[in-house]
Each structure stands twice: as structure tokens, then as C-alpha cells.
């Protein structure tokens with residue numbers, strides 16, 4: 001009889017309260033840091049900070065990095081790393097722009113939606129191919145992710161330069177730029193809406209599906225995942241494929257925003273994405289993390305950069321400030337793990 | 344005697360130059376508790392890994408219900424109703440006990456959401472809670488990461504997980520090693536209950552009184568080979584220790 005009672009009352013009693021769990025999560029703290037930053041800059045220069053164009057520009061610029069960082073979140077949770085995302089972005093961006101030009105007789109400036117859809121397909125597929133290559137080399141050939149993606153970091157950048165002899169590619173359809181590059185909906189840049197949708201889907205995939213659960217399991221204890229029959233190799237391949245595909249999409253978004261496929265300026269995208277993910281509370285050792293945290297992690301450096309400029313501090317302070325927060329975040333994570341593993 | 348459920352004949356397993364198994368044989372009958380004992384390094388864990396599909400033996404044969412069997416992966420063993428509590432537990436420390444129990448066997452939501460791979464976390468948590476209560480894994484909280492539990496609790500979770508899914512055979516590689524007296528008794532109780540449900544249990548333990556109290560039979564491994572077999576009711580701690588150390592050998596054991 002007593003056993004029955006315990007059993008039925010277990011689910012409520014034994015569940016940590018929602019508030020407690022949220023407060024214990026890194027995500028909450030990193031979100032607070034972001035809020036404090038925005039409030040501080042806002043208090044100093046409310047006129048400049050809360051201006052629609054300032055916010056719009058901040059969001060639009062960050063949208064591309066956000067999409068890269070969503071893919072990076074999955075990769076880092078598996079305790080992997082992907083250094084190639086920025087180069088893959090450039091490759092996809094160049095390949096997509098050239099493909100759109102090619103099917104429009106050399107200049108796609110006035111092209112229609114059919115050509116634009118083709119350009120999107122080329123961007124996403126070329127990103128996916130690099131991601132698949134990364135995934136297969138890491139999971140089948142057992143080469144460390146750091147080395148594989150360091151290789152594709154160089155190779156994808158080189159291949160992008162080869163495609164157009166090292167020049168930027170112009171001829172991005174006006175229609176693409178007007179709608180997704182500079183267009184807004186209710187004041188929100190459309191490119192931001194795209195990034196937000198991708199991010200929301202990524203968050204759902206990670207937190208509610210079996211794919212997400214396996215991502216955590218593989219990063220938490222690869223051998224345990226294998227022993228319960230999860231195809232670890234297959235899953236790792238899919239995760240790198242996802243990161244590559246999102247990098248391809250990010251390349252297409254960049255084309256829409258900048259109206260040109262640029263071959264430079266993405267050399268540190270990989271590090272920025274990794275920093276965003278780790279800032280957001282995802283453990284560099286794998287097994288824990290969240291997409292929401294990554295969203296905060298993407299915006300902290302962006303807000304710091306914009307805010308410091310606005311309040312008249314030399315923007316050179318920005319990387320230093322980010323570095324301090326980043327190291328502190330990893331240090332906290334490590335302390336927590338050490339405390340936990342001593343039990 | 345009945346037809347053996349699982350039989351290993353002359354298994355060998357080499358790790359590079361290390362011969363972990365040198366012609367080991369092993370037999371488990373349906374619904375019995377058989378203890379596998381031996382000194383450290385005798386090859387017990389390696390044998391368990393070979394019999395649960397985690398490692399592939401270098402040589403030798405396996406029979407399941409008298410039929411030749413090849414275990415290419417842990418899934419092959421699981422499909423036959425064989426579960427294992429590994430010595431290193433093999434749990435995902437960042438996932439909670441319910442997620443660990445259902446790892447690789449997730450319950451999905453019905454309908455379209457399930458088709459999209461959406462987990463039914465509520466159902467899994469409910470079933471896991473009931474199961475842990477039934478098999479004596481006392482946890483203050485069902486939704487903290489396994490890493491936040493004590494070593495004993497982690498071991499109880501691993502035991503509960505294995506018996507949840509086993510329909511034919513459970514291997515338990517030192518399941519009581521990190522346990523206190525009360526928890527140890529509970530695991531032994533779980534073993535008896537599983538046996539009563541007709542599931543065979545292979546127990547690895549260094550605790551001889553424990554082995555004698557819970558087992559029907561005992562098989563002894565020494566230097567990668569089976570060196571003796573006993574009925575638990577007809578042997579003694581002295582005899583078992585003798586077989587483990589090599590002071591005593593049986594002709595027909597191998």
C-alpha cells in the first residue's frame with residue numbers, strides 16, 4: 001500500500017521545479033548579461049541605442065552569424081568542432097552567385113524568382129556537400145574534427161577563390177536584395193525573420209526530437225551511445241551535414257544582404273560562431289547546451305561592438321571584452337564539471 | 344539439463360598482443376542465475392562484451408538456443424532480449440535517468456509529431472519513474488543529469504535500465520561494486536525477481552558470500568579460460584577461491 005502511494009506521487013515530488021532548473025542553467029545568466037549590456041548602453045545614450053535603424057542594422061548583420069552558430073551548437077554539443085563554416089559560407093555564396101549569373105546569360109541582376117530559387121538550391125547543396133565531406137572524414141576515417149575542418153577551412157576558401165579567380169561576384173538579383181536583403185516586415189528586416197525561423201527550428205530539433213537527444217548522448221558519452229545501439233557514425237555525419245547546410249544558407253543570405261558574393265571578410269566567422277556557442281553556455285566538452293543560449297551568445301559581442309562605438313569608447317576594446325566573458329564562461333563550465341565529477 | 348540459452352565455445356579475443364580471452368567457454372541456461380567469477384584481469388568483462396555484441400571475438404563460436412550466432416553489434420544482442428550492465432556503466436552523464444533508460448528506445452509522440460521524431464518526454468518520464476520505483480533505484484529527482492547522482496545511484500539506474508528491457512538474459516558486470524549494504528541487498532533482490540520472471544542473469548562479483556547466496560551455478564574464469572564450474576549449493580567459498588587462484592582445477596571445465 002505504501003509503495004503504491006510513493007509511486008503515484010513521484011512525478012510531482014521528484015521533479016525539480018521549473019524555476020529552479022531555469023535558475024541553475026547557464027542560459028539564464030548569459031541572457032541577463034546581455035540584458036545588462038543593452039540596459040547600460042541604453043541608459044548612457046538612449047537616443048542612439050533605441051533607434052530603429054541602429055537596432056535593424058545590428059539584427060541584420062548578426063543574422064548570418066546566428067545561422068552559422070545554430071549549426072555550430074549541434075556540432076559542439078557532440079563535442080566536435082567545425083572550423084570550416086566561414087569558408088563554406090564563402091564557397092556557397094560564390095557558387096550560388098555564379099550559378100544565378102550563368103543561367104541568366106552572365107548577369108542575374110534582373111533575374112526572376114526561378115533563378116533566385118536555383119541560386120538558393122546551389123548555395124544549400126554546396127554547403128551540404130562540404131558538410132557531408134567533413135562528417136564522413138570525421139566519423140568514418142576517424143580523423144579528429146579539428147584537423148578535418150581545418151583542412152576544409154582552407155580547401156573551401158581556396159575552391160571559392162578558384163571559382164571566380166579570386167574576385168567578388170556581382171550580379172545578385174535586385175529582387176532578391178529588395179525582398180530579403182533590405183526588405184522589412186513590421187520593421188523587422190526580412191533576413192532577420194529568416195534567421196529567426198531557422199533558429200527556432202534548430203531549437204526545436206535540438207530540444208524536442210530524437211535527433212537532438214542523440215546529439216546530446218553522443219557528446220555526453222560516445223561509447224554509451226554506441227552500446228545502446230545508436231549509430232554514432234551516422235549521427236555525427238548528419239550533424240556536420242547540418243552545419244554545412246546552414247553555412248550554405250548563410251552564404252545565400254549574405255548574397256541577399258550585401259548584393260555581392262564577397263570572397264573575403266569571413267576568415268574569423270568560425271571563431272565568432274564558436275565563441276557565440278560557448279558564451280551561450282554550451283559546453284566545449286560536449287553533452288550540454290542550447291540554441292537559446294547561442295542566440296544570447298551571438299548578440300553579446302554584437303551589442304558590445306555597437307554599444308562601445310555609440311558611447312564613444314574605442315571599438316578596439318570589444319574583442320578584449322568578449323575575450324574576458326568567453327574565458328570566464330569556459331572557466332565556470334569547467335569548475336562546474338570538476339565539482340560534479342568529484343561526487 | 345535443459346538446452347543452454349547462450350553458449351560460448353573456445354572464445355579468443357586479442358587486443359594487439361594482449362590475449363584477454365584464450366579459449367574461454369561459458370554457458371547460461373534459461374531462467375538461472377549464474378555467477379562468473381575470476382581474479383582481476385581474468386577476462387570477465389571482455390567475455391561479457393563479446394557476448395553482448397560490443398566487442399567481436401577473435402575466434403570461437405556462440406550458440407543461442409542451440410543455433411550458431413554472430414553478434415555484429417550491441418543491437419544484435421538487444422534484439423535477442425540480451426541486456427548488459429557494463430562495469431563502466433555506459434550511461435550518458437549529461438542526460439537524466441529517464442533519458443538514459445530510454446536511450447536508443449525513445450518513445451515518440453503519436454501522429455505527425457512522432458513522424459517528425461518528436462519525443463514523448465512525459466510518457467518516458469512516467470514509465471521510468473514507475474520502473475525505478477519498482478526496481479529500487481531511489482532518486483530524489485528524476486530530471487537531474489546522471490552525473491549529479493551518487494555512484495551507487497548511478498549503478499542502480501544502470502541495473503534498472505537493463506532489467507527493463509531484458510526478456511532473455513541480463514549480464515551484470517560488478518553491479519554491486521559501488522553500493523552500500525542496503526543498495527546491495529536491493530540489487531540482489533532485483534536479480535532474484537528478474538530470475539523469477541524467467542530471465543537468466545549472469546552476475547559478475549568479487550563478493551563470494553553474495554555469489555553463493557544468489558546464484559544457481561558458478562563458472563570460474565582464469566587467465567582467459569574457464570577453469571571450473573560449480574553448483575552453488577554444492578560448493579564453498581574456499582573451493583571458489585581455490586579455482587580462481589589456480590590451486591584447484593577441473594578436468595572437464597574447458
Ligand SMILES: Nc1ncnc2c1ncn2[C@@H]1O[C@H](COP(=O)(O)OP(=O)(O)O)[C@@H](O)[C@H]1O
Nearest residue numbers: 358361363381382383384385386387388389390
Ligand atoms: N580494450 C583493451 N585493450 C587492451 N587490453 C585490454 C582491453 N580490455 C581488456 N584488456 C586486457 O584484457 C585482460 C582482461 O581484462 P578484463 O576482461 O577487463 O578482466 P576482468 O573483467 O576479469 O577483470 C586484462 O589483461 C586487460 O588489461
Ligand SMILES: [Mg+2]
Nearest residue numbers: 387388389430
Ligand atoms: Mg572487469
